[in-house]
Amino acid sequence: MNAAIALCHFCEAHGPCAIFCTQTLRDTKLEDLNLDNQQIPNKMCLACNSLGKTNAIYSRDNESGATFLSTQIPILPEVANLIKQASVRSLSCEINFHKDGGFVFFGDSSRGHVLSHTFHVGDLQARGFYQLFSIIILMKDKYFLLNIKPFLAEHLQKISTEIQISAQKIKCEEAAKGSPRQRRLSSSQMMVQTPRSLVELTGEKNIYAILHSHFSWILLAGSRFLTEHVTFGNLPWLPPAPSVIRPSKQFITLPYKTDDDQPTEEDQEESMSLRYVKQLLRNEFPAACFCALTGIKIIVRGSPSKAFNFMSCLKKLLPEQMHNVIQIDAQQFLTNSECKIVSVKPDVAVPIASSATFRIDFLDNENDRVSVKWPGEMPNKWPDLLIKLVKAVDEERFTDLVLNKQTRVLVEEWKNKVICLNQAKSSSGLAKLKKVLGVQSQDQQLINYWSPHLQGN
Incomplete structure (x- = not known):
C-alpha cells in the first residue's frame, strides 16, 4: 500500500x-x-x-x-x-x-x-x-x-x-x-x-x-x-463467500461456443484487455465504451471464437453484478430487451444501427476486420470513468495484465460511488454526496444505468 x-x-x-x-x-x-x-x-x-x-x-x-x-x-x-x-x-x-x-x-x-x-x-x-x-x-x-x-x-x-x-x-x-x-x-x-x-x-x-x-x-x-x-474476488485470508442466487436478469450474452474453438475465461483474463477492443474499433473505441457504460445496446455479430474474445474484453467495463453471461438463440435475442450487450452468429438477422443500437460486424474469419455502425453522437463531456479508461488504454507502460487490473480498479471505484448514491435519503443528501464523490452531470447517464442493478449492495 x-x-x-x-x-x-x-x-x-x-x-x-x-x-x-x-x-x-x-x-x-x-x-x-x-x-x-x-x-x-x-x-x-x-x-x-x-x-x-x-x-x-x-x-x-x-x-x-x-x-x-x-x-x-x-x-x-x-x-x-x-x-x-x-x-x-x-x-x-x-x-x-x-x-x-x-x-x-x-x-x-x-x-x-x-x-x-x-x-x-x-x-x-x-x-x-x-x-x-x-x-x-x-x-x-x-x-x-x-x-x-x-x-x-x-x-x-x-x-x-x-x-x-x-x-x-x-x-x-x-x-x-x-x-x-x-x-x-x-x-x-x-x-x-x-x-x-x-x-x-x-x-x-x-x-x-x-x-x-x-x-x-x-x-x-x-x-x-x-x-x-477490487478484482471481484475474496481476500486470500478470508473464507470463500457463500454462493448467492441472483435474479435471472440478463445483461451480456455470448453465442453458443465449444471447448475446441474458444479459450477459457481464465486465459482471457491473463492475455486479453481493452487494448484488443481498441485495435479492432480504432477511432470508434470511445463510442463503444460509452455505449457499454451507459446502457446503449451493443450487438456483436460474427464467428463464435472472435465474438467470444471481443465480449470477454468488453464485459470488463461493467461491475460483476452485471456480468450475467448467458447463451440465447435468435428468437430469444429478438424478444429480450434486457440484454444490453449481445453477441450472435453471422446468420442471425439483427436490427439496423440507430442511436439506441451500436452494431459491430466481423467481416471475415481470417483477419480481424470489423464494420462499426452507430449514427449516435458522443456527448461534449465524457463520463469520468470513460476518460480514465481511455487514458489507461493509451498508457504504453501498462502491460495487458496491468491494464486489466487498472480497469477493474476504476470500475470498482465507480461501482462504490453508485452504491453510496443509492443510500441517499433525500435530494439534498444526494447533492452533497455527489459533491463529495466528485460526480458531475456528465456521469449521470452511467449512474442511471448502473443504479438499479446495484441496489441492495
Whole structure:
C-alpha cells in the first residue's frame, strides 16, 4: 500500500510532532539511504524521541519483495514534510474527542489525505494525568483511503488499545504508591518534570519493534486489499463467500461456443484487455465504451471464437453484478430487451444501427476486420470513468495484465460511488454526496444505468 503510517505525540515541552514512522520501500535500496539526513530537531526530550537519528527497524516480505522501514522521521524529505504537517493537525485542530479514541479524515491533493486516530495514554506525571497521541495514515489516493477506512479503523483501534492497556498497568502501580495529587502538592515533588517516553509509559522496552510489526502488517494487508478485493474476488485470508442466487436478469450474452474453438475465461483474463477492443474499433473505441457504460445496446455479430474474445474484453467495463453471461438463440435475442450487450452468429438477422443500437460486424474469419455502425453522437463531456479508461488504454507502460487490473480498479471505484448514491435519503443528501464523490452531470447517464442493478449492495 502506497502510504506512510506514523505515531504522533503532543509533547508538553515541545508541542506536536511525529515520533515514529513506517514506510514501504519498493524501488529504493536500503544501502542507498542515509539516515543522517533525517530532519530531526536538535532540542528533543525523551517523549519526542523513539529510535534516534541513526537507528531504524526494517523487515521484508519475500512474496511481494517489499521492504518496510521504520525511522523516527520519514527518510524521504518530501514525505517528512507531509507527515510533519499532518501530525500537527491531528493533535491540534483535527481531533475527535470520543472517550475511546476517535477518527478524523482530512487533507487535500497537494498535502495528501490523512486518516487520523487520536487517543489518550494514562500518565500520572502529565497534565490531566494523560498524554495525547495519534496514529496517522497518509496517502495520495483519497478514494482508496475512504474505501478501506473500516479496515484501518479496526486495526488502529486495536493498536491504541494495546498501548492504553500497558500504560494503565503502569499507572495503577504508581497510584498504589500514593495519591498523585498529594505527591504533586508535596514539597519533595519537583515542580517541573521531563515528559516521559512511550517506553516508560507502557513499561515495554520493545514497544517500537511491536509498533513496527503492526504498521508493516497494515501496509502489507492494505496492498493485498487493493489487488484482491477490487478484482471481484475474496481476500486470500478470508473464507470463500457463500454462493448467492441472483435474479435471472440478463445483461451480456455470448453465442453458443465449444471447448475446441474458444479459450477459457481464465486465459482471457491473463492475455486479453481493452487494448484488443481498441485495435479492432480504432477511432470508434470511445463510442463503444460509452455505449457499454451507459446502457446503449451493443450487438456483436460474427464467428463464435472472435465474438467470444471481443465480449470477454468488453464485459470488463461493467461491475460483476452485471456480468450475467448467458447463451440465447435468435428468437430469444429478438424478444429480450434486457440484454444490453449481445453477441450472435453471422446468420442471425439483427436490427439496423440507430442511436439506441451500436452494431459491430466481423467481416471475415481470417483477419480481424470489423464494420462499426452507430449514427449516435458522443456527448461534449465524457463520463469520468470513460476518460480514465481511455487514458489507461493509451498508457504504453501498462502491460495487458496491468491494464486489466487498472480497469477493474476504476470500475470498482465507480461501482462504490453508485452504491453510496443509492443510500441517499433525500435530494439534498444526494447533492452533497455527489459533491463529495466528485460526480458531475456528465456521469449521470452511467449512474442511471448502473443504479438499479446495484441496489441492495
